[in-house]
Amino acid sequence: MEKKIRMRVNGKKVEVEVPTNRLLIDCLRYDLGLTGTKEGCSVGVCGACTVLMDGEMVSSCLALAVFADGHEITTVEGLAKNGELHPVQKSFIQYGGFQCGICTPGQVVAAKALLDEVPKPNEEQIKEWMMGNLCRCTGYYKIIESIQKAHQFAK
Amino acid sequence: MIPFEYRTPKNIKEVHQELKQFGTEAKLVAGGTALVIMMKQRLVRPSCLVSLRSVRGLGGIAQKDGGLRIGGLTTHREVETSSLVRRQNPLLAETYRRVATIRVRNMATVGGGLAHADPNQDPPPTLIALGASVKVTSANGSRTVPLDGFFTDYYETVLKPDEIITEIFVPRLPPNSGGAFLKFLPRTADDYATVSAAAVLTLDKARKTFTDVRIALGSVGTTPIRAREAEAILRGQPVKAEALREAAEKAKQLVDPVSDFRGSAAYKREMAGVFVRRALEAALNSLPKKSKTKPSRKPLKRRKK
Structure with missing residues (x-):
């Protein structure tokens, strides 16, 4: 059973026909070739698959692709503008906010959503917001530092 | 996941039509955070999903009869961050804040959570x-069901297959009331409670x-458990630490926990007693301070620099 969905992905209008049981993460990765978003736990706990739907973070492994019909999706590929990295991406590089990297797309997308709401979050706010994004290298101190200092890279 | 029909009704009437057509083969879906996992694991295999996501008039939080009316499609995050809820019923906002992570709370809905009826959830005890x-409707009309009595077993409620939760009503508390929700989390902050x-x-x-006293517990039985006999011990009695104990x-005698990776049944029973006592203490401490005179409306003077 197929369904045609229309959505805006990273600012671009997209029309794609998907089986109704297609997950949003699989639609992004396999139908649209946006492999930046990673799948970790598959049950909404680890945060690796975090994307933004209408600016709010969701687990793309728990969302059916048909849920995105008529909505705006932002993935890690949509953070850079005109070839220039988003401030939070620059900050993750500058302050070593990643080790192996598998959780990083989810981390920076979640952090971007936080910074959109609170441009200069304190440590408590970061911990509460990011608690659903796990890093098995346990690089949490550097992740917190990267988010806290991201405003330095904002214009 | 096995393939399924996906329907997107735009109003309640259309939802009723879809449910009539597919009967028990259909499942309603809103946020999907619980149902999609169950479908992935093939614990649930509906041949049709009826989405409530585009149904008009199921969202929103408003004052009603002095209490709060919360639309079934309202997300957990909306309840948590609503200034109206935080002002009028901080306990409710705080309880929804304790559910999983922000990412899940952005998707999971109030009505969907209750219909899911997992006894480990946070909002039901509160x-x-x-x-x-809850107000539930079917093609034959609507009825109101108190949440105490709504849950019947693991993942089971009094909802009939053709009924949907349209709203939740939380009455206003009388003066001199307080409340608390405590969650024992020995593992991680986003876990279900022990x-x-x-x-x-x-x-x-x-x-x-x-x-008046009302006490309810989660994660210690096949449904949330209201501890009526514990309430009866306190009702009409003087406020004393001994009575709380x-x-x-x-x-502890009213719960029926099972042993699992969050603790043994015996341990959970012991903790049920500890957490009921602490919740009662916290509820007493949450009472707004008594003041003989009305608080001044004058804004605080800013200190000159």
Whole structure:
């Protein structure tokens, strides 16, 4: 059973026909070739698959692709503008906010959503917001530092 | 996941039509955070998903009869961050804030959570302690069901296959009331509770006697459990630490936990007592400070630099 969905992905209008049981993460990765978003736990706990739907973070492994019909999706590929990295991406590089990297797309997308709401979050706010994004290298101190200092890279 | 039909009704009437057509083969979906996992694991295999996501008039939070009316499609995050809820019923906002992570709370809906009826969830004990009810509708009309009595077994409620939750009503508490929800989390902050307890109480004017008490627990049975006999110990009695201990001791006899990776049944029973006592203490501490004079409306003067 197929369904045609229309959505805006990273600012671009997209029309794609998907089986109704297609997950949003699989639609992004396999139908649209946006492999930046990673799948970790598959049950909404680890945060690796975090994307933004209408600016709010969701687990793309728990969302059916048909849920995105008529909505705006932002993935890690949509953070850079005109070839220039988003401030939070620059900050993750500058302050070593990643080790192996598998959780990083989810981390920076979640952090971007936080910074959109609170441009200069304190440590408590970061911990509460990011608690659903796990890093098995346990690089949490550097992740917190990267988010806290991201405003330095904002214009 | 096995393939399924996906329907997107735009209003309640269309939802009823879809449910009539597919009967028990259909499942309603809103946020999907619970149902999609169950479908992935093939615990649930509906041949049709009827999405409530585009149904108009199922969202929103408003004042009603002095209490709060929360649309079934309202997300957990909306309840948590609503200034109206935080002002009028901080316990409710705080309880929804304890559910999983922000990412899940952005998707999971209030009505969907209740219909899912997992006994480990956070909101049900608080809603039962607050005396909340749900409004459910079918093609034949609507009815109101108190949440105390809504849950019947693991993942089972009194909802009939053709009924949907359209709203939750949380009554306003009388003066001299306080409440608390405590969640025992020995593993991670986003976990289900090992034991959770909600207590809502009302004192007399002098704040010396319990006039009303409601206690409910989560994660210690096949449904959320209302500890009526523990409440009865306190009702009409003077506010004393000894009475709280007695009520907590009674609560331990009313729960029926199972052993799992969050703790043994014996341990959970012990913790049920501890957390009921602490929830009662926290509820007492949450009472707004008594003031003889009306608070001044004058804004605080800013200190000159």
